Amino acid sequence: MSDTRLGWKDVRDRIHRMILTGRYGPGDKLPRDADIAEELNCARSTVQRAMQDLSDSGLVERRRKGGTRVRPDPVTRATFDISITRHEVEQTGAAYGYQLIGATQEVPPRGVQAVFGQKIAQPMLRVQALHLADARPYILEDRWICLQTSPEILSLDLTGISANEWLVLNKPYDRLDMRFYAENADPARAGLLGTAPGEALLVIERTTWIGDAPITTVKASTAPGYRLRSQS
Template sequence: MKTAFRDVKDDIRRRIVQGVWGAGDLLPSEVALAEEFQCARATVNRAMRELAEEGLVERKRKAGTRVLASPVRQARFHIPIVRNEIESGGAIYRYALVSREVIPTPDWLRARLGLEQGGQVLHLTCMHYADSSPYQFEDRWINLAALPQAAEADFTTVGPNEWLIAEVPYSDAEISFSAMTAEAEVAQHLGCGVGDPLFLAERSTWFEERAITHVRLAFHRGYRMTTRY
């Protein structure tokens, strides 16, 4: 009988509540738990992610998962597919690939994602429109060591985010939000002035310790993000 992630999650939660694993304790690795529960590592990973979202454990890449001293409620950010976001607002979605090139991994990106020297990335810039109005400028890098098939993928009709979601899951993500001032290229594509303030979202994702992608998303003036927790 196949073990469901909910069974794994419930059992781990029970052990934490009963004190089998106390505050600050390091939980067994995903590989060890997968062997114990006789399930796939991805099943354990999903259970751990949900326990982290509920504030029972804290997960750190390369450092493992520990029981939190004081359970907290953590925000759960929904990462939308921009097509769905635009169409749910009643607008017509349009996508355009602006540029595409395979390049040696820049030093700043290698340091950020923990990549080895000598690798290559696929660098894409794309535009997303709502009713023909500029909505989002996407500046994305895909690690070809992890996803070599991306080098041959057709991104002229489907954006890289939709392609990545269909191609590979992610186990870890880092997301940051900030204000930015529009540089010349971004201003040209978003139809704003150079130096105008814009909303910026940056996201890096990994799957089982392998870096997948890093993206910078600049939104049109007046964009507002809403999330639930």
């Protein structure tokens, strides 16, 4: 058995190949997540993340207490991974930069509580940060992190690593909600993003959970000219 642990994308690709080669056909039930994790020598959470991606892409369907089956009528959907912004910038050939604007423990406003679908009475960590590409504003993040599911983040130096990167690498999720919309830049955001007040911005909101427990929600305002890529 190899000592090298597979990442969730490796697990996803292996299961995908099993479906494409006919090992598991339409309607077939896949092994339990725990059994796949044992076979592939990886964490169960890694398998869960891989299965969620296959479900999001329309290849399998997952039901609570019903297991995972190959869909009899696979559908194709555009899918969006949560990327590490540093990698996203570097893949364009630009130099990545990062500025922490603030990190404070606060009771979230009702709007954030509503996003999580429950009332969060306890404080959460609010992190505001600016990602740069070639020293120019790229993405402005306003993020809330649940300290019950991510208490370790309080010990991190967020001036050295972004909350985005740490969460992607350390906090697998099993549910993701994502919204895209345009919003006019208010003076504060315009100043940070280096644009004029009233300029139309692409805003990406993402919220993740593990089970019923929230992990994080972030409002990412992108600089004019930002391009979003998807895969299908």
